[in-house]
Amino acid sequence: MKKRLALILATVLLLTLGLAACNKPGTKTKQLVAQIGPNPETLDPALNSAVDGGNMLLFTFDCLLNIDKDNNLIPGAAESWVTSEDGKTWTFKLREGLKWSDGSDFTANDFVYSWKRVVDPATAAPYSETVLGMVEGYAEATGGNLDALQVSAPDEHTFVVKLAYPCAYFGELAAFAALSPVNKATIEANGEAWATKPETYISNGPFKMKEWVPSSYILLEKNEHYRDKDAIKLDSIKLLLMEDPNAAYAAYKTGEALLIKDVPTAEIPSLRENDDFYVDPLLGTYYLSINNSLEEFKDARVRKALSLAIDREYVANTLMQGVYTPAPNFIGPGVADANGSFIDNANGGKPYIDITDHEGNLAKAKELLAEAGYPNGEGLPKIVYSTNDSGYHKVVAQYLQDAWGELGLTVEVDIVEWASFTPMRRAGDYQTARNGWLCDYNDASNMLELLVSTNGNNDGKYNNPEYDEAMRKAAQETDPVKRSQYLHQAEDILMNEAACIPVAYYSEFWLQSPKITGSWFSPYGYWYLHYADIAE
Amino acid sequence: MLKYILKRVVLAALTIFLVATITFLLMNLVPGGPFVAEKSISEQAQQALNEKYGLDQPLIVQYKNYMKNILKGDFGLSLKQRGRTVTDIITSKFPVSARLGGLSVLTALLIGIPLGSVAALNRGKWIDSVIIVIATCGIAVPSFVLCTVGMYTFGVNLGWLPTFGLTTPLHYVLPIFSLSFYPTAYIARLMRSSMLDVIGQDYMRTARSKGLSQFISLFKHALRNAIMPVVTYVGPLLAYTLTGSFIVEKIFVIPGLGKEFISSISNRDYTLIMGTTIFLATLIILMNMLVDIVYKLVDPRIKLK
Numbered sequence: 056m057k058k059r060l061a062l063i064l065a066t067v068l069l070l071t072l073g074l075a076a077c078n079k080p081g082t083k084t085k086q087l088v089a090q091i092g093p094n095p096e097t098l099d100p101a102l103n104s105a106v107d108g109g110n111m112l113l114f115t116f117d118c119l120l121n122i123d124k125d126n127n128l129i130p131g132a133a134e135s136w137v138t139s140e141d142g143k144t145w146t147f148k149l150r151e152g153l154k155w156s157d158g159s160d161f162t163a164n165d166f167v168y169s170w171k172r173v174v175d176p177a178t179a180a181p182y183s184e185t186v187l188g189m190v191e192g193y194a195e196a197t198g199g200n201l202d203a204l205q206v207s208a209p210d211e212h213t214f215v216v217k218l219a220y221p222c223a224y225f226g227e228l229a230a231f232a233a234l235s236p237v238n239k240a241t242i243e244a245n246g247e248a249w250a251t252k253p254e255t256y257i258s259n260g261p262f263k264m265k266e267w268v269p270s271s272y273i274l275l276e277k278n279e280h281y282r283d284k285d286a287i288k289l290d291s292i293k294l295l296l297m298e299d300p301n302a303a304y305a306a307y308k309t310g311e312a313l314l315i316k317d318v319p320t321a322e323i324p325s326l327r328e329n330d331d332f333y334v335d336p337l338l339g340t341y342y343l344s345i346n347n348s349l350e351e352f353k354d355a356r357v358r359k360a361l362s363l364a365i366d367r368e369y370v371a372n373t374l375m376q377g378v379y380t381p382a383p384n385f386i387g388p389g390v391a392d393a394n395g396s397f398i399d400n401a402n403g404g405k406p407y408i409d410i411t412d413h414e415g416n417l418a419k420a421k422e423l424l425a426e427a428g429y430p431n432g433e434g435l436p437k438i439v440y441s442t443n444d445s446g447y448h449k450v451v452a453q454y455l456q457d458a459w460g461e462l463g464l465t466v467e468v469d470i471v472e473w474a475s476f477t478p479m480r481r482a483g484d485y486q487t488a489r490n491g492w493l494c495d496y497n498d499a500s501n502m503l504e505l506l507v508s509t510n511g512n513n514d515g516k517y518n519n520p521e522y523d524e525a526m527r528k529a530a531q532e533t534d535p536v537k538r539s540q541y542l543h544q545a546e547d548i549l550m551n552e553a554a555c556i557p558v559a560y561y562s563e564f565w566l567q568s569p570k571i572t573g574s575w576f577s578p579y580g581y582w583y584l585h586y587a588d589i590a591e
Numbered sequence: 592m593l594k595y596i597l598k599r600v601v602l603a604a605l606t607i608f609l610v611a612t613i614t615f616l617l618m619n620l621v622p623g624g625p626f627v628a629e630k631s632i633s634e635q636a637q638q639a640l641n642e643k644y645g646l647d648q649p650l651i652v653q654y655k656n657y658m659k660n661i662l663k664g665d666f667g668l669s670l671k672q673r674g675r676t677v678t679d680i681i682t683s684k685f686p687v688s689a690r691l692g693g694l695s696v697l698t699a700l701l702i703g704i705p706l707g708s709v710a711a712l713n714r715g716k717w718i719d720s721v722i723i724v725i726a727t728c729g730i731a732v733p734s735f736v737l738c739t740v741g742m743y744t745f746g747v748n749l750g751w752l753p754t755f756g757l758t759t760p761l762h763y764v765l766p767i768f769s770l771s772f773y774p775t776a777y778i779a780r781l782m783r784s785s786m787l788d789v790i791g792q793d794y795m796r797t798a799r800s801k802g803l804s805q806f807i808s809l810f811k812h813a814l815r816n817a818i819m820p821v822v823t824y825v826g827p828l829l830a831y832t833l834t835g836s837f838i839v840e841k842i843f844v845i846p847g848l849g850k851e852f853i854s855s856i857s858n859r860d861y862t863l864i865m866g867t868t869i870f871l872a873t874l875i876i877l878m879n880m881l882v883d884i885v886y887k888l889v890d891p892r893i894k895l896k
Binding site for chain 1: 621622623624627633635636638639668671672680747750753754841844846850858
């Protein structure tokens with residue numbers, strides 16, 4: 056009896072070990088395991104609107120143009136491109152011999168199909184207007200007549216786009232994930248489900264989908280048909296679809312993941328000095344929206360007082376653990392203008408708010424409030440600050456209670472669940488609220504547009520004809536220098552009137568093993584892992 | 592018996608219909624919608640999406656369409672996981688949760704019942720105290736603490752166990768430990784008190800006085816009677832555990848149904864909310880029915896009406 060039991064136990068043990076051994080990944084292939092975000096809602100380029108989804112699309116698709124390590128535009132599927140003198144016609148010359156990941160031929164017509172698909176109302180692409188709104192015939196095409204969209208392929212290797220008005224950053228858009236080419240055959244055969252299964256997920260980028268287990272992992276495998284396949288050193292990339300920072304951290308600590316995006320914030324102080332902990336700026340700003348349509352906030356002095364009462368250095372360096380940087384301007388570092396860096400040329404090279412002098416700012420804030428007729432905050436109603444609960448949002452909210460309390464105001468914090476928070480903010484159903492924006496492309500207009508009275512993202516309901524006019528002029532100006540001036544004008548108005556309250560510039564922080572070489576991080580929030588290698 | 596089962600089935604269908612209706616109403620009362628993001632999508636795109644999924648229709652029409660479709664077995668497309676159907680999601684994720692959950696319930700029973708019995712038979716002795724302390728801990732410590740502590744200790748610090756995924760048998764250890772700790776403790780406590788009850792009964796004394804060995808009297812007579820409360824508990828426990836746990840699945844990166852169930856709500860993925868709720872409700876009702884039938888098998892005195 057005892058003997059038999061021992062035998063059974065031994066067999067079970069052996070089987071267990073055997074199974075464990077079978078499942079160990081092969082050691083010969085080079086696989087980079089990384090965690091760069093949770094399960095993506097979609098990997099259909101036209102439907103994606105998330106940064107992490109966009110990052111994954113960079114691995115699987117190749118746009119007309121690419122962006123290199125130094126954020127310059129470089130050839131992608133197109134080997135060259137020219138812009139007509141009036142800035143309205145863009146002609147892209149495609150490379151010879153391009154192939155889809157299934158081996159079929161790739162032509163300029165694939166771009167025509169893909170771009171028309173983005174504006175097709177039946178696709179309901181969230182980025183449609185952002186990326187193609189300036190193309191001639193856009194309005195008509197969104198009405199259903201897709202052929203009105205002025206994109207064409209005179210021959211197999213030429214792709215021509217006609218714009219309704221010049222767009223300085225159109226080159227950047229040609230490198231944007233939403234405008235990736237997609238394969239007509241697979242989409243027509245499989246409908247929206249094409250982007251969920253490896254068999255039907257046909258792409259043209261450095262990697263192709265091998266496996267997608269939702270909420271578990273995505274396995275990408277080197278695409279043998281990629282135009283530049285010799286430059287790709289990895290055999291595969293495995294993306295762990297984790298949501299929990301502690302789980303990601305454990306995977307990194309055990310060496311199972313070589314790069315993780317979700318680092319538990321509690322660990323940051325102990326990681327700060329480590330070489331494998333990275334903090335890199337993003338093109339984006341953490342700001343507060345003030346509901347300009349409310350009577351109490353119509354006076355710019357009140358809004359300015361609220362802005363000046365915030366000690367940005369304390370918020371960024373202490374509350375946000377120094378991973379974000381204090382924001383005296385709305386447009387942060389990294390954004391370019393015609394003469395170099397936008398921030399260097401803003402407000403005559405001076406920050407709009409002197410963040411080093413908090414005492415002075417606070418005194419000024421009190422003065423402004425008194426001038427507006429609310430000495431010591433008397434006469435102003437209680438202010439409700441709404442935010443969702445994630446990241447540093449709650450500590451910032453608590454800080455605002457103190458900071459605005461110094462002005463004699465009572466602040467109530469209203470924590471709202473994410474799915475309700477965004478629509479509430481958009482509807483203007485709040486007093487003050489957390490807000491934030493990450494640039495889609497490197498141009499100040501992408502953020503300044505948020506305060507244009509007709510913009511769908513104008514959560515603050517800011518309405519200033521002067522501001523709208525400056526933005527309108529900028530949009531129509533072909534001379535880059537003049538255009539920059541209009542944009543600076545707009546930011547001047549925004550900051551002088553405190554149309555919204557910038558608090559900090561975003562950064563991304565992550566852990567990355569020194570074994571990874573040849574990868575880089577772009578300020579749009581993407582990890583370029585496709586040219587990476589793993590050192591043994 | 593057959594008549595009884597038929598009656599239960601009709602009642603079950605009615606219950607599921609009510610659950611579906613109430614969920615549909617509540618879900619539409621909560622503000623927000625499935626297509627929100629930090630960056631607003633254009634009104635046209637919003638409109639197109641609403642049309643595509645029929646959300647532009649009046650609520651009563653949506654409700655009618657939905658009910659008609661589920662009668663045909665069509666739970667629709669997920670609104671958030673583009674290109675996937677709700678049926679796809681449930682059928683691909685339920686087996687993962689069910690396997691893990693089934694093993695956890697089994698573990699809980701295999702450990703909890705003996706533990707409770709041993710404690711009862713050694714009432715007041717040190718072993719009883721030890722078991723009570725363990726059981727109390729099991730009830731008091733929430734699973735996310737167990738998950739994280741287990742992961743850091745055995746996964747990160749000692750490196751004995753993998754911390755995520757479900758690829759090898761070893762991967763099951765930590766999730767099963769986290770999932771079964773609470774039910775084990777609960778079953779042990781249930782078992783202890785009902786066992787104490789039973790061993791004080793007259794028929795036990797009779798059995799002993801007839802000369803039955805302690806082993807036989809305990810296993811044949813006591814256990815069978817003492818196990819009734821555990822059977823009652825195991826029905827709903829099975830239903831909940833088989834459909835997965837949000838926390839355990841999230842922390843150990845397990846592609847199970849529990850996470851879908853919770854995230855569908857915060858995502859306002861209406862069709863997935865409906866699908867998972869109806870699925871869970873059906874499972875709970877089924878399990879309860881099963882428990883009633885098992886009752887009858889365990890205790891012939893019980894009459895099913």
